[in-house]
Each structure stands twice: as C-alpha cells, then as structure tokens.
C-alpha cells in the first residue's frame with residue numbers, strides 16, 4: 001500500500017483510537033548552552049538583544065502613537081542589570097504566548113512591510129540573556145491595551161517561569177512608574193558579574209547602538225543622539241570629509257586615505273567606504289561594519305564587497321540585508337549579491353571621478369593600492385579602460401605608466417618574470433628597448449591588454465632571442481682574435497648547457513650577460529628531475545624531452561675586461577676568468593645557482609685567488625720551515 005495522503009487519512013480513521021499527541025519538551029539549559037557555545041561568538045550579544053527588544057517595542061508603539069516617548073534606559077550595578085523601555089509593552093496573555101514560547105515572535109505577525117520595521121524575527125533573542133543571567137524578570141504594561149493589568153514574568157535558567165498580574169502600586173514599586181512600557185531585570189549568573197558592570201554595559205551598548213534612532217542611555221551616559229556623519233548636514237565639503245575621516249579614526253582606528261560616500265537608496269544602503277592608508281594583502285578581506293537599521297550587526301562582514309575592493313573598509317547602515325540567526329553575519333542571499341554589485345559599482349565610479357577631476361588624489365591612491373586596481377582592471381573592462389593609463393609599472397625607463405612608456409617607444413615589450421626582467425633590464429635599457437617588468441602579480445596580463453585601449457601601441461613579449469638580436473655582431477677579425485678564449489669558454493660551459501657568443505653592447509661595464517628563456521629553464525629542470533628520478537619517472541621525463549633549448553652567455557666585446565681576458569695566454573687562467581664571468585652573470589641575473597654552477601663558481605674563485613696570491617719562493621720556504629719548527633719546539 002502506498003502512503004498517499006488519501007491512504008494515510010484512511011489508516012488514521014480506521015485505526016482508532018488515535019494515539020495521544022505530545023508536546024515537545026525543551027531543555028532550556030541545553031538550549032542556552034547551544035546558543036552560547038555555537039550560535040553567538042561572545043556573551044556580549046545579550047546587550048544587543050535587550051537593546052533590540054527595546055527598540056522594536058518603541059517602534060511598535062510608534063505605529064499606534066507616533067508621538068510616544070522613545071526612551072531605552074539601562075542601569076547596571078555588577079549584580080543586576082535593568083532595562084526600561086517606553087515601548088508597546090505586553091499583556092498577560094502576550095507574556096504567555098510570546099515570552100514563554102521559544103521561537104515565537106510578535107515580529108513575524110502582520111504584513112511583510114510591517115515586519116521590515118523590526119530588528120528581531122526569530123523569537124530566541126531574550127534567551128540569549130540566560131548566557132549571563134540566572135533569572136530574567138520582565139515587568140510590563142501594554143500600551144496597546146491601556147486598561148490591561150500590568151504583568152510580571154520571572155523565568156529561571158532551569159526552564160521554569162511564573163507569571164502574575166500586578167497592581168499599579170506594585171508596578172510603580174518595581175519600575176518607578178506606571179506608564180506603559182517594559183522593564184527587564186537580569187540577575188547575574190555566578191561568574192558572569194563582569195558583564196553587569198556599568199561601564200562594560202555602556203561600552204557594549206555604545207558599540208552596538210550608537211546609530212539607533214531612539215534615545216538610549218546607560219547610567220549617566222547617552223549612547224545615541226550623535227547621528228552618523230554621512231546622515232548629517234555639514235557646513236561644506238571639507239567639513240564633511242573631516243567629519244567622515246574623524247568617524248573612521250574613532251571607529252576603525254585609522255586615518256583614511258580617502259572616504260567614498262555610499263548612498264544607494266535603491267539597494268537600501270547608506271554609509272562610507274574608507275580607503276585604507278597602507279597596502280594590504282588582497283587575501284585580507286572583510287572587517288566591514290554593518291548596521292541594520294542603526295543596530296550594529298557585525299564588525300567583521302567579509303562578503304559585502306567584491307574581492308577586488310580589498311583596499312576599502314566600509315561602515316554602512318542598511319534596512320535591506322538579512323542577518324543570520326546569530327545576528328552576527330549577513331545572510332548570503334540575492335539581496336546581498338545585489339548590494340555587493342552596487343557597492344562595487346560605486347567604488348568603480350569613484351575611481352572614474354578621480355581620474356577626471358582629481359588626478360593627484362588618484363595618483364596618491366594608486367601609489368598605495370595599485371595592486372587592487374590592477375586586479376580590478378583585469379576583471380572589468382571598464383576599469384581597464386579607465387585605469388590602465390594611470391597605473392605605475394616597473395620599466396627599463398624607471399617607474400612609469402604604460403602611456404608614458406608608449407609615448408617614448410614604438411614597441412612596449414614585457415617579461416613574464418622578475419628574473420627575466422633583471423637579466424635584460426640593463427642591456428635592454430642601453431639598447432633603447434622599452435621593457436616592462438611583467439613578473440609582478442597581474443602586470444604581464446595587463447601590459448598584454450594595452451592594445452585593447454591603445455590600438456596604435458605594439459606590445460610584444462620579450463625573450464632571450466629578442467635581446468640577442470639587438471646585440472651588435474662583432475667584426476669577424478675581432479672575433480677571430482678572441483678565438484682561443486671563446487673556445488676555452490665553450491669547452492668549460494658546454495657541460496652546463498650554456499652556449500657562448502660574443503657580441504658588442506652597452507653598457508661596456510657589463511662584461512657578460514646570461515640569457516636564459518623560460519623554455520631553457522623548463523628543459524633544464526626536466527633534465528635535472530630526470531637525472532634524479534627512478535627508472536619509471538626518468539623514462540616518462542625522458543619522453544618529454546624538448547629540443548634542448550640552452551642558456552647563453554653573451555660576452556661583451558665592448559667591455560675592457562673581456563678584452564683583457566681575451567689577451568690572457570695562459571689557457572688555464574683564461575678558463576678560470578671565463579668561469580668567473582659566467583658566475584658573475586648568473587648573480588647579476590639573480591639566478592639561483594644550481595649545484596653545478598656553485599661548484600664552478602667556487603672553483604673559479606679559488607683558482608683566481610690562488611693565482612692572485614702567488615706561492616712563496618722556494619728559498620723563502622726553506623728559510624721559513626726551520627723557523628716554524630723552532631717555534632713548535634719552543635712551545
């Protein structure tokens with residue numbers, strides 16, 4: 001038989017009598033442990049939950065009576081915390097229905113629009129107080145039903161509660177007045193007294209609630225009243241910028257490089273994106289402060305902006321985003337995606353504004369955050385078009401923008417690695433070639449895309465052969481004159497996979513150049529791996545063998561040193577000198593030395609030292625020897 005709804009209904013009516021229905025029992029202590037250990041990051045949230053209930057209660061009363069008082073007052077003495085609000089209040093029936101039923105909330109009743117007014121929604125907030133409180137006592141008078149009797153609810157951490165109605169004088173005695181509203185008393189749990197310290201509560205209330213629209217006071221300290229600087233009128237743009245910066249200093253603890261106002265009513269967001277004054281790693285994201293209708297939701301939001309915008313920290317107030325149940329993070333939904341796009345678009349728009357009206361500010365910004373903008377430009381054609389001309393690059397002509405470089409040269413070349421750039425920069429600069437160091441993150445990819453926005457500029461990747469082509473060939477007679485030393489050099493360096501050529505180039509101070517393109521390096525790495533691999537691997541690696549591209553040592557005929565080396569008759573000494581030139585060229589190119597290179601450089605160095613420090617003459621030797629023996633005898 002299938003368990004279709006019809007069949008289930010038949011079984012239910014056939015098998016009478018129906019089994020008795022039971023109600024779930026809730027172990028309050030277990031639930032509180034769950035909240036405190038798994039939902040909330042810290043007990044501090046109890047202040048936010050109390051604030052939030054007070055704010056929601058005032059909001060609810062305002063919808064009935066727009067002129068009602070809007071006060072929320074905290075007092076704390078280290079043992080008892082008391083919060084009084086002038087909100088909607090509760091009747092006895094509502095106390096049973098709303099306070100004593102976990103998961104029930106009055107804020108889900110009504111139309112969606114009405115619900116949006118409230119901060120709470122889950123019906124668990126008051127429970128958070130048990131994380132620090134032994135008992136929760138709520139004394140309330142309803143504003144909706146003014147003739148309803150005041151009521152007192154006392155709940156204990158063991159899950160029991162009592163309800164009783166109060167006379168007006170009981171109410172006055174408990175709360176100091178008889179007006180509608182609610183007072184919540186918390187009695188500290190043992191070990192949690194520090195959370196009930198007046199200064200601590202004021203600090204927490206200020207952190208969570210400074211932007212709330214109502215009058216919040218803790219002890220003597222007024223928490224609200226100072227509207228957010230972005231929501232205030234200022235005497236002029238400079239005063240506005242100063243106020244925004246001061247807020248950043250107070251809230252985030254840094255003086256921003258710039259402040260980008262975020263006023264996006266279409267997505268329900270208002271606030272500021274502060275540009276960080278120093279470089280940060282693109283991986284280091286988040287730390288945005290998000291307020292929900294004034295209440296601080298989190299100061300660690302990380303998915304609020306697109307990844308590329310890692311150079312800003314935002315503070316914003318929204319009524320559009322949804323909190324998770326812990327109310328410490330944002331719910332990842334379509335609205336958040338829309339807000340993220342809108343915030344990204346705003347930051348991009350700000351960059352565009354700067355490029356037109358404040359190039360100095362843009363340059364200052366780029367000098368710190370070019371990495372973020374480069375990342376952005378790669379993913380966003382509009383930003384590429386807008387920012388590429390402004391971005392600084394390391395080039396053979398110094399630090400320049402691509403536009404500046406393209407103005408001086410017909411072709412812009414780039415290397416894919418920093419190493420390659422180091423190898424060729426001196427020689428390329430001397431040859432008048434324009435080369436960009438594309439070895440830094442994003443740079444090569446960006447330079448390669450330059451023709452998209454500057455079609456008249458030729459862009460080419462540079463490799464070793466492109467540089468050698470720009471080195472002047474040497475007169476055959478001159479080359480012949482250096483024949484012996486070239487032969488020695490080839491014999492010495494051939495086993496290292498390095499060819500030797502003679503060219504003439506500037507600067508003359510550069511005696512030798514080690515050129516080694518990527519293919520040569522990859523092949524060498526493969527050959528080394530093959531040599532040290534077991535049979536199977538060496539077979540596989542051997543099968544990958546390329547046509548052995550080799551590195552090249554280019555000796556500079558224009559260098560007086562090379563000519564002197566060429567004039568050495570002693571072939572052994574000439575060999576050492578060539579090896580030393582090879583080692584120097586490797587170091588100049590900042591190549592890591594392989595063991596064979598190291599051995600060669602050591603040999604060359606030691607050999608040259610030997611040669612430079614001649615052994616003492618035989619006569620002296622004999623004279624010295626007895627003396628040394630004498631010394632030893634003396635000892």
Ligand SMILES: Nc1ncnc2c1ncn2[C@@H]1O[C@H](COP(=O)(O)OP(=O)(O)OP(=O)(O)O)[C@@H](O)[C@H]1O
Nearest residue numbers: 053057098105106107120121122123124125126182
């Ligand atoms: N100060 C108050 N004044 C009036 N009603 C209150 C007050 N505090 C709580 N309530 C009532 O108790 C209900 C439950 O409160 P609780 O804080 O547990 O959850 P919530 O605020 O509805 O939702 P959330 O869990 O999202 O905070 C509320 O929906 C509200 O009706």
